Amino acid sequence: MLRLDQVVKEYKTGDRALNGIDLQVPQGQVLALIGPSGAGKSTLIRCVNRLVEPTSGAVYLGDQEITSLGSSGLRRARRRMGMIFQEYALVERLTVMENVLSGRLGYVGFWRSYFRRFPREDVAEAFRLLSRVGLDNMVDKRADELSGGQRQRVGIARALIQNPELLLVDEPTASLDPKTSRQIMRLICELCRERTLAAVVNIHDVPLARMFAERIVGLRQGVIVYDGTPEGLSNQVLTEIYGVEDWDASDTGETAPSKPDPTRPKSKPDVEHLVGM
Amino acid sequence: MSATSATRTWKRPALISNPKWRWAIWIGAGVYLAFAFGTLEINWARLQEGLPRGQRFLASFFPPDFGSRADSILDGILESLWMTVTSTVIGVMISIPVGLGAARNLAPRPIYLLCRGVVAIARTFPEVILAIFFVKLFGFGPFAGFLALSVGTVGFYAKLLAEDIEDMDPVPPEAVLATGASWFQWLNYAVQPQVIPRMIGLAVYRLDINFRESAVVGIVGGGGIGATLLTAFDRYEFDSAAAILLIIIAIVMAVEYSSGFVRRWVQ
């Protein structure tokens, strides 16, 4: 289904984020990608849909090679991969419905999308998905009026309306409280099962990964150091991935090391001093 | 569930939810535009006549003629620069007491109202109109332009200074006041540090504005490069005009570039 072949990514700064990654994900498999901060998890996910351009190596989706596609081919390939982000990455000033429908942009021409004239089936599907993720009555709310959990649900609906074969999920729960984190993870896994979707889920929270994923891949400094079942994730393996730490003594794994939500200050158009500009 | 939602349709919620208002605004805007264009009274014949002249003007930028009027251009530019410097300095100096007085959290009510009044009057009229009157009163020459620019500076700077003081973080000033500081000590220790960096930036910015305005007051006799420019256009000496415009642009760019440095330096 998804196949990475010797993928290398070296950033312009010289950081070698991925160092020859080989990975295969069959259809319907939920794979959790764990590893310390800076291991290259986000880079790996972004190399798949080429939000980050891999330096060398190849990525195949089905039997199509993504890495050699031109720009319109790439757009068509991106429709087949839904992406879910840590900070939700909703377009804040658009409504919930517009955000969900933006998942159909790859299928709809510019003017249709500009005038928000999406095909009837797309709108119906959007309503279905919104009620599936539990946001029935929020259709016309603006995205910046939602809570974190609600936003992530919109993000999930946006990814699913693409009708993808693969979900790329980058730390879906890092900005959420423990309970909501579980709900969101459960929702993602259920949806993958319903639709036999493959998913690559970046996650910091090892217990959560153990609970929901069928397969766990450990990444350290751009190299895969573990690939196996959740049961095989022993303390020794964790040490190999994350470095030395007393894994049983702390139960901090329960709560994700959540990054602070970068709340941008609302930009008030303060222009008074620009008179002579 | 899916049966009912399949029939649901969705439309983007309109910016103005009341349809009556929405239509009224659209129609009103349309009618206004129709009338506005209708009363433009474009003289097409004159416009046609202007095309070759416009071409000649554009062509005269390649290359512009700095030489043949070099003396009066240099004179005008220097005069503009003197006016810019003096009016910015004097304007800012007057702005400080006025601005302090116009800050609601600092000045007693009567002084506040007085200073706000001064600011409002200084702001209302464009510098050119002020210059017309100052030329009438003080005679032709850079002094009138200097006064007009100074008044403009007060209107700009005092207002922003007052607003900055009103917006400042109230906790440090309270802390300083709690030490038993006098009013002037308080000003020096609590208010000044908070507003100074931005105000220095704004002073440089006003310098930039004053230079650009100084090119205009000359048109009504207030000194500076404007008079030279007006003559150049009146005599259709487009290459000299192009030279003047390029010099103005270059100076504005230079001031803007150095203001970036100043701002970084005061931070």
Added chain:
Amino acid sequence: MPVRHDKDIPIWRRRTTARKWGVWGLWLLGTAIFVYCWQLISDKTIWMFVWDAPTQAADLASRMSPPKWGYMSELWRPLWDTLNIATLGTLLAILLAVPVAFCAARNTTPSALLVRPLALFIIVGSRSINSLIWALMLVTIIGPGVFAGVIAIGLRSVGFVAKLLYEAIEEIDPDQVEAITATGANGPQRVAYGIVPQILPAFAGISVFRWDINIRESTVLGLVGAGGIGLQLDASISTLAWTQVSLILLVILATVVVSEWVSATIRHAMI
């Protein structure tokens, strides 16, 4: 650092010695420049006129009052023209400024080497030159009238709107655009869904604010023949019709106050 030891007793000072001298030097330099500039201006000033100014001012004031209210009937049309110059000029500026801003913003420019410097130069050029000078140019080229005023306001405002707009574009949240990209959207769709919603409030605020400034500026364009109420002002001053002048000034005052109020109200409503 700025602590000096004097016989083992530390003495705190605000600045180091070098910095202290530097600051003094700057003050001295600044004062010298100011005095020099002032000297040059004062050489060109006939001080007799200046000392005489208070009497002149009193005289002028007495000749200006009371305003000639009857003249108002002749001012409605110029006032309408002034409004149109500001409004149509702002619309023209917006139309031109949007593409310039997208070319100037680092994150949307088609080419950082060729297109961006050109866009930045358009912005500086437009901003450096006062609308009155733009009007002077246009009156010479396309002839006097309201149309020249509209174009002049438009050309002056392009730089203003484009500069503020491109700064807003550079400050957008790239994650939102990335998410739209990941759905397989094409270039125009990325702009329409990822960028435009983010800059729309700034854009509206900038436009309204510039309209307000343009009302003020278009009141004087008539001085060089580019239409609006400035024409009447110019004519009244040159015929020494001072009671008309005072009425015109009152009208300008009222217009400016109203436009400022309108613009502030709209901007407040938008936040």
